[in-house]
Amino acid sequence: MDTDTGMTKGSNEEGGSPQAPLTQQLLALRDACAVCGDEAQFAAMARQQVQPVLPHGSLVAAIVRIGPEQLRLVHAIGVDHPAAAMAKLPRQLDLADRPALKRWLDTGEPQVLQMPGDAERVSALERREIDALGIRRLALHGRIDLGGIVGSIFSFCHLNGDLTPQQTLEILRLVIPPLHEALMRVWRHDRHVLHRPLPR
Template sequence: MPALSDTRALLFARFAEESLNVRDEDGFRGLVRQHVQPLLPHATLLAAIGRVHFDHLQILHIVDVDYPQPFLESLPRVFRVNERPAFARWLSTRSAVVLDTGSDEVPMSEQERAEVEVIGNGRLVIHGVPDLSGYMGSFLSFAQVPRDIPADDARMVVNLLCPHLHAALCRLPQPLTKDDAVLGNLTQIEKQLLGLLAAGRTNAEIAKLRGKSPDTIRNQLYKLFDKLNVGSRAEAVSLLLASKTLSDIRID
């Protein structure tokens, strides 16, 4: 396992300190250009915030650092694990993965190989923070990492950088999504029902707490699910946990 030299350890300490001061996207880009580049030379970085589940990544927001605009415009918003073996490797190992078209170390789909060739000029390093609760995860893709940097060294550096970059991303103001708009239009009763669902209450318990019949609660939940365009209690709660508009809702 490689180790940081004294010089790089000082650079990393400065990066970690400066990462705490990031408050907007320009600040994040400045952090990457000034403090990540010396630790891991690369051409571009794609940083995505979204819901990282065991079987897919749903991108909610992207902060790019010098990424090609045409690629960003064509980037899918959902990545399926069963279609992307390299992505699956990252999720299963919870560690940085080096994708290199000149190496067979990490299996890639044809789509992944094409992306690495076009965007990464043959080499990408990916990592992030999976979030199986569906609340907020991150995905980082460092493109065009020079091949003279050993894979073990690149993995070590990205593993160290990732938690700090993830924390910085989570502090950024996030634009409202379509789900946020729907949640923001819920009635007070619907918000209360959603909070009770998030607390794990059964229909019978909700009925008792609200002084209503179980049939009434069942009908109210059907209407709530229809409004949220979800098919289950778990999906409804997942929307609540990911929401930026209902952070003050009571869950009890």
């Protein structure tokens, strides 16, 4: 894992001790992702390992099937995201209504949005969803797997403003590969549990 972003964390004012350098935090995140096996472990990893590296208010991690004009939601995990918002997640995402998602698919680059300045970069539908949750800064990134048919999308909401947009982009590029592997493992675990025969 290449962790040379030119960034280190400052001191922890509450504890009075220096925070772990970013490289160590990223290695801890990678190790936590490698042993993440279910949704509870995924949520704990997001709070304990992702949060120090990329401070945010909530996370939606989703697996999607990718079509030419739509993404179909296969599995989603919300970490500190409102339950009502998770319940309303659409099962099908039309790319014509999701320019931020389409830009990510077309370029493979993370998308960082700051409202209201980036309002023109999102659709009216996306803006309504963002405004309904009071989100001012968010980022999305993911990884495409299995021959371009299945992919992961991670939406970080209420991003902390301490990181610059460039720092946020660099961190997203580093954290998504291990997060993708962890999410795929959780999905496989959940499918196995769901299809496990009931005891006689």
